Amino acid sequence: MSVVLIGxxxxxxxxxxxxxxxxxxxLEKGYRVLLDRGDCCVYKR
Known part of the structure; x- marks a missing residue:
């Protein structure tokens, strides 16, 4: 299993x-894909 992180x-x-x-x-190449969105930052106003 491979994991790719874009951040x-x-x-x-x-x-x-x-x-x-x-x-x-x-997906087109036949891989199984799981997408998860995480927000690592807390935005200050």
Whole structure:
């Protein structure tokens, strides 16, 4: 089992786009994919 983590502290850098595209390609190749979204940062107002 392999694990891939995509992360960056900044918002708006394309993490979701990269993850969705990568997951789509892996599914097309027959891999099983699990996506989980976690927010590591607490935003201060």
């Amino acid at each position: 960056n502290r900044r918002g708006g850098v394309g993490k979701t786009t990269i993850v969705i595209n990568m997951a789509t390609k892996l």
